[in-house]
Amino acid sequence: MAALEIAGLRKEFGGVIALAGVDISIESDKIVGIIGPNGSGKTTLFNVVAGVHKPTAGRVTWQGKDITGKSAYRIARAGLVRTFQQAMSYPGLSVRENVRIACEHGRRREHGSKQKWSSPEEILDFVGLRGLEDALAGSMPFGNLRRLGVAVALGANPILLLLDEPAAGLNDSETSELSQLILQFPKLGIGICLIDHDMYLMGTLCERLVVLNFGTKIAEGPPDLVLNDPKVAEVYLGGEI
Amino acid sequence: MEIFIQQLVNSLSVASVTILIGIGITLIFGLAGIVNFAHGEFLMVGGMITWFLVTSGLNFFAALLGAMILVGALGFIAERGLFRFTLERPMNGFIMSIGMSVILQHVVIRIFNEVQKTIPDPIGKVWVIGGVDIIAMRGVVVALTAVVVAITYFGISRSRYGMALRASIADQDTAALMGIPVRRYVTGVFVYGSVLAGLGGALMIALFPITPFTGSVVIIRGFAVSLIGGLGNVGGAVGGGLLLGLVDGLSAGYGFPEWTDAYSLVVMIAILIVRPQGLFGGTLGPRST
Amino acid sequence: MAASAENSSKEKIVAAVAIGLFLVIFPWLNPGYRYLSLAITTGITAIALYGLGLQFGQAGIMSVGHAAFIGVGAYTAAILSGNVGAGFWVALPFSILLSAFIAGLVGLPSLRVSGQHYIIITFCFCALLNIALTNGGAFTGGATGLDVGSIDRIFEINFDQLRNAYYLVILALFICVVVIYLIINSSYGRTLNAIRENEPLARAVGINANLHKIGVLMVSGALAGVAGILQAYYLHHISPALYGPFPSLYLALMVMLGGARLIYGPLVGAIIVNFLPEIMRLDPIDSRIAYGVGLLIVILLLPGGVSAGLFGAYRWLMSKRQQ
Secondary structure, X not given: OOOEEEEEEEEEXXXXXXXXXXXXXXXXXOEEEEEOOOOOOHXXXXXXXXXXXXXXXXXXXXXXEEOOOOOHXXXXXXXXXXXXXXXXOOOOOEHHHHHHHHHHHOOOOOOOOOOOOOOHHHHHHHHOOOOOOOOEHHHOOHHHHHHHHHHHHHHOOOOEEEEEOOOOOOOHHHHHHHHHHHHHHHHHOOEEEEEOOOHHHHHHHOOEEEEEEOOEEEEEEOHHHHHOOHHHHHHHHHOOO | OHHHHHHHHHHHHHHHHHHHHHHHHHHHHHOOOOXXXXXXXXXXXXXXXXXXXXXXXXXXXXXXXHHHHHHHHHHHHHHHHOHHHXXXXXXXXXXXXXXXXXXXXXHHHHHOOOOOEOOOOOOOOEXXXXXXXEEHHHHHHHHHHHHHHHHHHHHHHOOHHHHHHHHHHHOHHHHHHXXXXXXXXXXXXXXXXXXXXXXXXXXXXXXXXXXXOHHHHHHHHHHHHHHHHOEOOHHHHHHHHHXXXXXXXXXXXXXXXXXXXXXXXXXXXXXXXXXXXXXXXXXXXXXXX | OHHHHHHHHHHHHHHHHHHHHHHHHHHHHOOHHHHHHHHHHHHHHHHHHHHHHHHHHHOOOOOOOOHHHHHHHHHHHHHHXXXXXXXXXXXXXHHHHHHHHHHHHHHHHHHOOOHHHHHHHHHHHHHHHHHHHHOOHHHHOXXXXXXXXXXXXXXXXXXXXXXXXXXHHHHHHHHHHHHHHHHHOOHHHHHHHHHHHOHHHHHHOXXXXXXXXXXXXXXXHHHHHHHHHHHHHHHOEEOHHHHOHHHHHHHHHHHHHHXXXXXXXXXXXXXXXXXXXXXXXXXXXXXXHHHHHHHHXXXXXXXXXXXXXXXXXXXXXXXXXXX
């Protein structure tokens, strides 16, 4: 059984259906991508799974336990951690404190686990922010903020990391640096589920893609198959990319 | 029946002042995103200016115009000189407006004094309509308020300016891209709300005595009315003002006058918690998240 | 880097000792009745301000109804003394607990409502409490309020003597500053900062933001309770007017004026507001105007408050001297 099981997940906002019954399974040793046009329900899916919103109906199971509608902080402590598209950091605190707070609150670290980091400094080193530990998060350029966002999430010691458009706003070289980083996660025992619009990035990173449109899953499978699926092409050619 | 109609006109005239202050707050908070705690003081200053001009020998209606213009100018200075710099940090704007309310209150005490001010009834007539005596000034207050409400309502919901204004509230960045001068609109709304506070002050002193501390009583009722009605919702503010007037009247009539102020407070807390968009629907204020 | 950190911690200790020493010898500098009683009022206000400074500066939750919780502490003490004859030391824990409890209760909406909306709620609650106290009949003493006796002597110390009352307040203030200092510099302080800076992110890394928000409001309320009971026993008479919306607004202004985030901020705010008008011989009306103008200037030019401004100026002077 996959680590994260989403079954019949439905979310309505005052009559507007954002998710119309979605079923997805996500393993914690792979990189899985979720794509779909704007408004297809990707971010809502993350929000409902991570406990920001309560679902209207459906079930979310994490490592065999029902976590539907649980508080965001409980879900994070269970090792299911998400990042944010905007608002990635605590702008008024130092880079070190940003990560340290996550280390102090996330999933408990066990001795002898596969996790290679034990301190904020080591995590910052890993994401390439060494030497910036004392900088104010809010004063950093955007590319570094994205890295910090990932570092904060790593601080919470995730088993599965939900990345919400991690490459949005990055230039090509920053994007390829970031994908190098993401590719290392499964080896470190961290599964990845990410949303992004960059088809090329998603195609190269992900082992499996899930396509959403109008709150329903319309395709799922290996990237080369999914991206050549006529239904998917129709969604993207018919709408905006 | 006669007493009832008299009571009705009296209640309506009191509600009118509340509605004027409520509309100002609903526009400034709901559309410009500024919580101006000194708005009640703007009204008080309007009343004091009217008192000063009338006691200096000016006609009441000229004094009323003067109060509207001067309080509008005060609003312009406050928006351009103070709130402009805190648009990104509304909390600071809020605290600053508390400081401003302290300043205005005590400047008025310094210039005049703490004693309550009254003016003689500007019209001094009693209309007899269908056998019912109605104090003319009260009728004028209600009529003037009705006109202002109508102008504001159509200005906000129908005119091009109003539509652009509401678009800019929905999404400031997009509005700016569409060429809508959002900043100027914020100033416009703020000054308009201030002018209404000036008018409210002038009308209030025509009915009741005013002290330098009147503003702090009025502001709570103003916030209650605008929150009940839904921020940015002119019609809602009118409904809220009438509702509050009714509750006050009933509570005074049935023997709990000392708890009168408590009702608006309880209603306000309940609405903020349960239905922050108000009973009649409105915005949450542009930056309320 | 290491040297300057060491330097600054040495500076901190020197500053703390100097301030502490001054506060201890203050009554012996012949301040006279007026200044000594002003110092007591300032100390009591500062204790409450530290609570407000904690919740606003560290957790980002502002309140313009804080005097209500001082009032809960004061009225608890007065009612316990009047109805069951409980003295200061017996009433103290009750004042603290009840103020903390009510503060937590009033804080519940902050879990749903944020920013300006919540501030308005705090203001409404304060006004509401005031109406309830005024209409509370014999139980609360109505608009005239309640009389309070003297603090029971301990080791024959008579706290009605101004100097002894001063030392009691300074002791309470000292404990309060130490508690706040420990909170700010602990992982709990960082947790509160995370909630202030980005609440959704704080939740997403496993912080139980709801619990900590109510928690910090209760700590803040507890300090207000201490201030309340001290005030009740110092003034020997309390009335609703002391705890209404206006005193609350002034508390909020004082905290902004002094600066909420730095450890000396609330103390600086309380001292400026209480002592400056006296030293400059302003009458109450002029001092209020000056106070409001000062606040506008601070918010526009010194967003960290006067304490942050003084600290910045000190840093600047030191760097000039080193060049």
